Amino acid sequence: GHRPYPHCGACLDLGHNCPFRCLCPDHHTVNCTNRGLTRVPDSIPLNVRRLLLSNNWIPWIPADFLVLYTDLVYLDLRNNSLSQLEPGTLSTSSRLVFLDLGCNNLTEIPSETFEESRSLIKLRLGNNPYLSMVRKNAFVGLTSLRELELQQNGFTVLDVGVLEPLPSLQVLRLEGNPWLCNCQFAKLFMWMKANQHKLPSGIEGLECSLSEDGHRIPLKLLSEDSFKDCTNVLTLTDYLIVIFSGISASVAAIVASFLLASTVHCFQRLRKGTKTDEEDGYN
Ligand SMILES: *[C@@H]1O[C@H](CO)[C@@H](O)[C@H](O)[C@H]1NC(C)=O
Ligand SMILES: *[C@@H]1O[C@H](CO)[C@@H](O)[C@H](O)[C@H]1NC(C)=O
Numbered sequence: 411g412h413r414p415y416p417h418c419g420a421c422l423d424l425g426h427n428c429p430f431r432c433l434c435p436d437h438h439t440v441n442c443t444n445r446g447l448t449r450v451p452d453s454i455p456l457n458v459r460r461l462l463l464s465n466n467w468i469p470w471i472p473a474d475f476l477v478l479y480t481d482l483v484y485l486d487l488r489n490n491s492l493s494q495l496e497p498g499t500l501s502t503s504s505r506l507v508f509l510d511l512g513c514n515n516l517t518e519i520p521s522e523t524f525e526e527s528r529s530l531i532k533l534r535l536g537n538n539p540y541l542s543m544v545r546k547n548a549f550v551g552l553t554s555l556r557e558l559e560l561q562q563n564g565f566t567v568l569d570v571g572v573l574e575p576l577p578s579l580q581v582l583r584l585e586g587n588p589w590l591c592n593c594q595f596a597k598l599f600m601w602m603k604a605n606q607h608k609l610p611s612g613i614e615g616l617e618c619s620l621s622e623d624g625h626r627i628p629l630k631l632l633s634e635d636s637f638k639d640c641t642n643v644l645t646l647t648d649y650l651i652v653i654f655s656g657i658s659a660s661v662a663a664i665v666a667s668f669l670l671a672s673t674v675h676c677f678q679r680l681r682k683g684t685k686t687d688e689e690d691g692y693n
Pocket of ligand 2: 491
């Protein structure tokens, strides 16, 4: 009758308890998908790496919810009722590789949300119909990010500056947004032209409209010339962003055509002047 580990049941519970109504198929996975949860679960094992919370009714995540789960690699919050992200929620999740916040009710991505998310490779933010604002510096820190999903949101415009701190970006989904083809959009349009290889189906399938409820125009029918009245609106910084996005050739062409136009103009004036002189000579 020798029992080597008399308290083993308790030990196991301490190390590997599974939250109520969730499944824990292995020591690193907590699966609470489709459990009708209206808040984030308690008593998640500290060594959790995969946390699946999709298809619930979770309306918010406490800012300190993830603080203890520093091994977290995969977090799925798809199809919940999140309307905002508390500042600092991801500040201890530097190992996170995959984050799905798609199909929620987010309205904006605040500054510095992903400051510590240096391991994040895939970020899904699509299908948030009211998501219309990405704050300056929102994506700073996402140095490993390869895939960013912003499709089927409420964007009428997106400041290309927010895409600057994404050196590893390979795929960006932008389709299904109510883009407005105005001068603010011109910068994004030029970015899209220069980075078509990052858009899953290129410029095809993307549209913008002239007014909020206006007729949609396929972007493939537009060219940089369509936005030529906007050239004065673009600042030097915008040009630099565009140039470093690899479109320097077309900016150079615009500059060249300006120079050419003014040269021709001067040349004509010069000829006119000469002619007048000649005419003067006859008198
Ligand atoms: C979203 O979650 C709800 C509630 O769990 C579920 O009924 C619905 O089928 C889910 N939708 C999708 C597209 O998975
Ligand atoms: C989603 O957000 C919008 C705008 O903030 C709000 O009007 C709507 O009630 C929200 N819907 C849900 C299901 O929370």
